[in-house]
Amino acid sequence: MISLSGAGAAPSVSSNGVTGNVEPTGSQPAAALTADRLYRFFRTGDEETLALRGVSLTVARGQTVAVVGPSGCGKSTLLACLAGLDEPDGGTVRVGGQRLSHRPEAERARLRARRIGVLMQSRNLLPHLNIRANIELARTAGRVRPRLRGATEGSSAPAGVTELLERVGLTRRAQAYASELSGGELARAGLAVALANDPDIVLADEPTGELDGDTEQHVLELLRDRAGAGAALLVVTHSPRVVAIADRVIHLHDGMVTS
Numbered sequence: 001m002i003s004l005s006g007a008g009a010a011p012s013v014s015s016n017g018v019t020g021n022v023e024p025t026g027s028q029p030a031a032a033l034t035a036d037r038l039y040r041f042f043r044t045g046d047e048e049t050l051a052l053r054g055v056s057l058t059v060a061r062g063q064t065v066a067v068v069g070p071s072g073c074g075k076s077t078l079l080a081c082l083a084g085l086d087e088p089d090g091g092t093v094r095v096g097g098q099r100l101s102h103r104p105e106a107e108r109a110r111l112r113a114r115r116i117g118v119l120m121q122s123r124n125l126l127p128h129l130n131i132r133a134n135i136e137l138a139r140t141a142g143r144v145r146p147r148l149r150g151a152t153e154g155s156s157a158p159a160g161v162t163e164l165l166e167r168v169g170l171t172r173r174a175q176a177y178a179s180e181l182s183g184g185e186l187a188r189a190g191l192a193v194a195l196a197n198d199p200d201i202v203l204a205d206e207p208t209g210e211l212d213g214d215t216e217q218h219v220l221e222l223l224r225d226r227a228g229a230g231a232a233l234l235v236v237t238h239s240p241r242v243v244a245i246a247d248r249v250i251h252l253h254d255g256m257v258t259s
């Protein structure tokens with residue numbers, strides 16, 4: 001048992017990930033995404049790192065939140081926990097009203113496939129499938145249906161695979177594999193995969209990190225379109241242009257939200 005301190009109402013965290021946190025009651029039901037006092041602890045040999053120390057945040061539908069902070073402050077760890085790719089050792093992640101954290105991996109994967117678009121720097125393209133097949137797989141896994149603001153059943157079909165390829169400027173590279181793409185193409189292909197399931201939450205880790213100015217602008221337009229359609233966006237970034245389009249900026253430092 002590790003005792004965490006120095007971060008407000010710290011829970012106790014056991015090595016099996018069970019937390020002493022009290023489940024939040026009625027916490028902001030309108031929020032698309034809620035994190036309540038997230039803790040994440042890593043041990044490598046003798047080295048122990050508390051990567052998240054009680055991080056709480058909410059992202060509403062249609063809102064864009066940028067997460068900024070120095071290298072190693074916990075941004076990617078936070079994103080992985082919010083996406084259900086990683087489990088926090090303490091605290092809770094909710095998607096809509098549904099708890100995402102502390103559920104079996106298969107359930108988290110199912111919820112993610114249906115509701116969340118994740119753009120990690122290398123994680124969302126399968127190397128043995130070409131770009132078109134990657135997008136098709138993400139669409140199928142999400143069993144897309146209209147769910148965003150103003151959408152009624154059958155009224156707003158999600159962008160098709162061909163349209164997505166066109167929008168990210170990869171029509172001519174649709175048959176290529178991840179290993180054959182440039183950094184900028186990879187980022188755009190990853191974005192197409194992240195948007196393929198018509199997500200109502202988009203989580204993106206440095207989506208414009210390797211892009212030139214024009215391509216960055218193009219990617220930002222795609223993300224803004226998604227927010228305009230009612231999705232909640234959370235973007236980890238170092239880019240002033242991304243920060244400029246955000247409704248809110250969250251500063252992380254040493255695993256804690258500082259402002």
Ligand SMILES: Nc1ncnc2c1ncn2[C@@H]1O[C@H](COP(=O)(O)OP(=O)(O)OP(=O)(O)O)[C@@H](O)[C@H]1O
Pocket residue numbers: 042043044049050051069070071072073074075076077078
């Ligand atoms: N799997 C892991 N095992 C051990 N330590 C880890 C692991 N993942 C992250 N860490 C540590 O947790 C801390 C936060 O890492 P994280 O990758 O979340 O930071 P970051 O803010 O995304 O950094 P960067 O901007 O450089 O990508 C760092 O000290 C890192 O070394």
